[in-house]
Amino acid sequence: MGKKILLIDITRCNGCYGCQVSCKDEHVGNDWSPIAKPQPNTGHFWYRITETVQGQLPKVRVHYMHLMCQHCDNCPLLEKYPNCVYRTEEGMVIIDPDKSFGKMEMVHDCPYGAVFYNSNLMIPQKCTGCVHLLRDETWVDGVPRCVQSCPVDVYTFGDEDDPKIVEKLATGEYETFHPEYGLKTHVFYKGLLNKFFIAGDVYDPVPDEVIEGAKVTLINAEGKEVATQETDWAGDFNFHRNEPGIYSVRIEADGYETQLIENIDATEKDLNIGSFAMKKA
Secondary structure (H helix, E strand, C coil), rough: CCEEEEEEEHHHCCCHHHHHHHHHHHHHHCCCCCCCCEEECCCCCCEEEEEEEEECCCCEEEEEEEEEEECCCCHHHHHHCCCCEEEEECCCEEEECCCCCCCHHHHHHHHCCCCCCCCCEEEEECCCCHHHHHCCCCCCCCCHHHHCCCCCEEEEECCCHHHHHHHHHHHHCCCCCCHCCCCCCEEEEECCCCCCEEEEEEEEEECEEECCEEEEECCCCCEEEEEEECCCCCCCCEEEEEEEEEEEEEEECCCCCCCCEEEECCCCCEEEEEEEEECEE
């Protein structure tokens, strides 16, 4: 058995919160010792979703970030608390619920904020990767509850040498969260909120109608054309997931004067750069 890997395609998430709720359902009131003791009813989110609204009206979308223990190879808790934190053969980092009694400081030692303190049981707790289920032969799904509950195929879960895992990682679309930590996580994301969209629309002000099929070109700060697309039936254009930076947009349409919009600052956020009226040539 190889170490388990979890791939999360955020671009597919519709914000149903099924993963967060199923985690609660699996752990609140259930004692899975020696892996984990019951999660309290409130205050703990071993798996949690956060929402970020991207862009500006009317071009907005909601980004759903999935946060949980990353089960790092270089886990700080493993190094600091070798007597009460261990790694399973599946690759999951586990806080021993008996040996970690009273160690509230563990909450502050995880850079991902994945550890919570149960003040009733007086133990630190976090996601276990549902190891108890992975080892249960009667659990026919063979995956953690968060993965099992997803209706839109956000997840890919399996051994690190599983062909479907290897193939998806090879595309370069998946990346780790906060790679600068250097912790070699077992969770990879597609669609992290670290690249930004630039959107707008094009219209003819005389008949007050949108222009479909206008050619829109995205140009980076070095003057390189990085992407080109045509406006859709609503006159809209949207360049998805651009590297942070300063851009220009050139708009061309048959029978109209070319427009160049410069100094578009997409270094920190997604942008709706507005509606652009085209003048007849």
